[in-house]
Amino acid sequence: MDLQFYGANCLSLSVKGTRIIIDDNLADLGAKAIAKADDVTLYTGAHGTSVGRLNFDSPGEYEVADVSIIGIPARAHIDEANTHAATMFKLVVGDVTILVTGHIYPELTEAQLEKIGIVDALVVPVGGNGYTLDPIGALKLIKAIEPKLVVPTHYADKALNFPVPQQELSVALHEIGMEPRETVPKLKVKPAELTDTTQLVVLEKT
Numbered sequence: 147m148d149l150q151f152y153g154a155n156c157l158s159l160s161v162k163g164t165r166i167i168i169d170d171n172l173a174d175l176g177a178k179a180i181a182k183a184d185d186v187t188l189y190t191g192a193h194g195t196s197v198g199r200l201n202f203d204s205p206g207e208y209e210v211a212d213v214s215i216i217g218i219p220a221r222a223h224i225d226e227a228n229t230h231a232a233t234m235f236k237l238v239v240g241d242v243t244i245l246v247t248g249h250i251y252p253e254l255t256e257a258q259l260e261k262i263g264i265v266d267a268l269v270v271p272v273g274g275n276g277y278t279l280d281p282i283g284a285l286k287l288i289k290a291i292e293p294k295l296v297v298p299t300h301y302a303d304k305a306l307n308f309p310v311p312q313q314e315l316s317v318a319l320h321e322i323g324m325e326p327r328e329t330v331p332k333l334k335v336k337p338a339e340l341t342d343t344t345q346l347v348v349l350e351k352t
Contacts, residue, residue, distance in 0.1 A: 147239045149333040151349035152180055155248060155271055155300050161239055164211040167198065168246055176307040186210050190248025191222060191232050205233055214238040218261050221251040223278055242266050242335045252283035254290050266335050268293035271300030273312030281321035294340040295347050297333065
């Protein structure tokens with residue numbers, strides 16, 4: 147199981163020949179989309195045309211190859227209370243659980259936390275400025291979910307044309323108060339190497 151990062155909130159999860167693409171909105175930001183016709187695509191929020199063979203953008207429970215995908219309804223970052231226009235995705239691969247939040251409001255209910263359960267790796271945006279979660283909001287989610295690993299996304303990137311400027315990753319991490327354990331091109335989550343202390347891993351942009 148490999149997790150790779152392509153900028154903004156776009157990631158790929160590769161499992162035994164199946165590639166799951168998450169939040170490929172890169173074309174909207176002036177870059178090239180990465181999703182292909184034989185991919186599975188997930189979208190945590192609004193998106194353009196889906197090109198994958200299977201496309202999920204709403205709450206529910208799905209099975210793809212050896213991956214269990216659970217879509218959990220959530221309030222989008224700028225929406226009013228009691229609305230659920232966003233979807234968090236919990237991906238379970240064997241004994242590893244990854245949660246991708248997308249642009250959500252940083253207050254979770256007990257019902258949401260119960261569905262989320264124990265998380266090995268939390269993927270959370272940190273760029274802020276009204277576009278998405280800022281470091282304070284990201285830290286709220288980290289404290290509520292208590293993941294073993296945190297993977298930050300959606301921060302300043304000169305190759306992307308964000309409609310609202312995003313914070314530099316170094317600034318965001320300073321405000322969160324976490325130093326990266328490591329910076330890697332691909333993340334392979336190995337439960338035996340995880341500790342009870344939450345650690346932060348930076349994914350290099352592919």
